[in-house]
Amino acid sequence: MTRGTSAGRATLADVARLAGVSSSTASRALNGLGQFTPETRAAVLAAAEELGFEPSPLARSLRTQRTHTIGFVVPDVSSPFYAAVLQGAQRLLEREGYRVMLMDSEQEAPRELAALRTLLMHQVDGLLVSTTGVSPESFESVLSMRRTPCVFFDTALEDIGDGVVLLDNREGIGLLVRHLVDHGHRSIGVLAGPQRETSAIERLDAFRQEAIAQTVSAEDLVRLCRWTHESGYEQSIELLEPEPIVSAIVACSAELAVGCLAACRELGVKVPDEVALACFDDPYFAPLLEPALTAIAYEPAELGRVAATLLLERIGSDDVERNEVRVPVRLVVRRSCGC
Amino acid sequence: MTRGTSAGRATLADVARLAGVSSSTASRALNGLGQFTPETRAAVLAAAEELGFEPSPLARSLRTQRTHTIGFVVPDVSSPFYAAVLQGAQRLLEREGYRVMLMDSEQEAPRELAALRTLLMHQVDGLLVSTTGVSPESFESVLSMRRTPCVFFDTALEDIGDGVVLLDNREGIGLLVRHLVDHGHRSIGVLAGPQRETSAIERLDAFRQEAIAQTVSAEDLVRLCRWTHESGYEQSIELLEPEPIVSAIVACSAELAVGCLAACRELGVKVPDEVALACFDDPYFAPLLEPALTAIAYEPAELGRVAATLLLERIGSDDVERNEVRVPVRLVVRRSCGC
């Protein structure tokens, strides 16, 4: 286990010297390119082994202009949702020999753009991003610096990027509303998210469509919230005081449902007897709330895996079609809906 | 906004050419090193501006042997705890001009070692790691490849690394036990974590110490769990069936508490009337469970910030002292303890 000649780690030149060949030969032998006499090949491999040679990704990247690094941009890594997506993507990417460089936009458009610029400057081979209210134009202008493949997840930007992966929001809301209608509810309220994010928009829109289809009163029962349980709490109060003006509530996220539950408890409104509740998202503690939440479940990590897969395909070949994938959701019936 | 001469982005050479100076002068001017006539300086800056010059981090790193990249290794990014730590560290590092390269060890020692090797190969300037059952020896052998600063968080490896950041586990458990004792409990069970992780070990150990100090029965009421609510559920059953053999339970994590609650509900054991419950960790839904959980709260992001700070100090200067920091915890009293 001799170290390289100098203090630091062994370089290709060291290997070549020890094997008695030129560094180009050493390079090719190690990368399995071209043909060699068995002896040369063996000598190089032995030398590399002996020196514990590890090629420098830095030097290699500088030369090849490929970094095997993917930039990942999210509004908030600490959210369980994004964290899970990240994990899904990271695992797959790592297995394919890619590293992930993470940036948190902290929900601020300028930071998001800065993050993208940094990532592009670092010559990442691809981008996985969940955007947060950045205009398509500024996005386009940053991305156009370099022609780097980019796949969006959870949020879409009209016609931008090489692919989008979204949850099946419409189907989820549809399942929720139809289930409540089956329970006989005709006056259903909705706690919706901020209307500049794809998922929030799609869910509210689906609710309206579905409500119309089921001829259930709706428009005045729509409450817009931020994605926090505090916001869900406040807006629920509006729906419940002084008297409940709905017999059921659809929450567009688990946080909102949790806020709603808190409001009901505080006002002494019985769930599901006086007001039924069901929500999009199925966090692990949903079965343990009182009452257990009827919810739309899905696998967040799947978003990451699919997005990563799409991205790698784009990096591999450059055909042009920009495709959109929906990750399936399913209804998990528990007690909060009245079942 | 003219582009560089060739198709790609402008290089230092392009800037130098346009400014009519050599590239070394351009480099120095842009980095503010050495002295120049005001004209030279202005010309270089103007040229850089004009070409939209961005130095290549790749080339720079190859030359300087510093990457401004920190490797971050965790057992499971999708866990809210690690995700929050990551966010804390990432924000601080980003502000200091560092990038984060993320690896998930998936709780497997070999993967963790592989991750470290990959990161070192990429010449990260420092390492932030929460280890999962890797032997100090193998860790040492990997780290010694290169003398890269390394700070551990949430888990410690005896005498290894340049710093450790841990929660104040003992204080947390102490608060829990003393509070339950104040309620008059003398027979307290504990749901403990796997005994190869620092936090799990310290919490159980603190429980034993505290139990002895308070002369509360303990040893036979210790149940070892994995960190899952399923495991918490199973082990709680052992404590509660056929008859509860404890009047109170301390859960060493929120997940375990959630499992315990499920077990109590299933067996018809009333919390807190028949059995009181309190736990380490204070997830956001703790107030919303039935009953609301009495818990040990702390700021996970703080772990990340402190760890990152320690690491950057190490990177800056190389004094030798390896210091250990404890992140404070506090008791949040709710209803599950009987208050």
Place this chain on the structure above:
DNA sequence: TTGTAAGCGTTATCAC
């Protein structure tokens, strides 16, 4: 089949 040499885009060490 193998070697030579150029080059990726910087920074650092010298001279001038």
Place this chain on the structure above:
DNA sequence: GTGATAACGCTTACAA
């Protein structure tokens, strides 16, 4: 003050 020139560690034409 500024400019050659040589690295950093690798890949890849092009020659031999």
